[in-house]
Amino acid sequence: AQTVTQSQPEMSVQEAETVTLSCTYDTSESDYYLFWYKQPPSRQMILVIRQEAYKQQNATENRFSVNFQKAAKSFSLKISDSQLGDAAMYFCAYRSPYSGNTPLVFGKGTRLSVIA
C-alpha cells in the first residue's frame, strides 16, 4: 500500500518570502499522480497543483511550484511571494493511475502560517 509522509506539522513564513513544504511517499508503482491540496479555515479542499510521475518537468501554477524527485520519492511544494491568503493546511496526496476512481492517499498535512 502507498503511504504519504509530511514531516512538518507546522510551518511559518513572512509575507512576500518563499517557503517550501516537504512531502515524501512510498510506492512500488512506476506511474502515478501527485497532488497538493490547500484547506483554508473555510474548510474547502482546493487543488493547488498536480504532477504526473511520467513527466520529468516540474509542475508550476503561478506562485506555486513543485520539486519532483522521482528516484527519491519526494514531492515538495514551493510557495513564492507568500501572501496572507496562503495561510492554510496543506495536504500532499497520491493517486494510482489504473482507474478513474482510485482513492487519494493523503499525508497528515502541514499547517502554514503567514506572518504580516
Place this chain on the structure above:
Amino acid sequence: DTEVTQTPKHLVMGMTNKKSLKCEQHMGHRAMYWYKQKAKKPPELMFVYSYEKLSINESVPSRFSPECPNSSLLNLHLHALQPEDSALYLCASSQGWTDSDTQYFGPGTRLTVL
C-alpha cells in the same frame, strides 16, 4: 467550472435522528466520493460511486448509507449516529474515465451529533 456544492453547511442532530447530506456537481463527472475528516486530520475515504457502482470502505459503519439518484447527485443518509461521528463531511467528484483524474472537492458539511 469545477464546482461541487454541498448542503447543508452545518447540521446538528441527535443520535435518534435521521438526516441526509446532499452533494451535487454539474461537470459531467462520473465518479463521486464521500470523505470524513476529523479535526487536524486528513480526509478518509468512505464511499466511491463510479458508473453506478458503489465501492465501500469496509470500516464505514452501516449507519451511513450513500445513495446516487442520478449521475450528478450523491446523498449520504445518516441514521442512529454516534457522537464520534461528528466531523466535516466532504464530497468530491472526478471525471471517472481518464487516467489523469483529479478530484474536486465541495465546501463540506460540518456535522455535530449530540
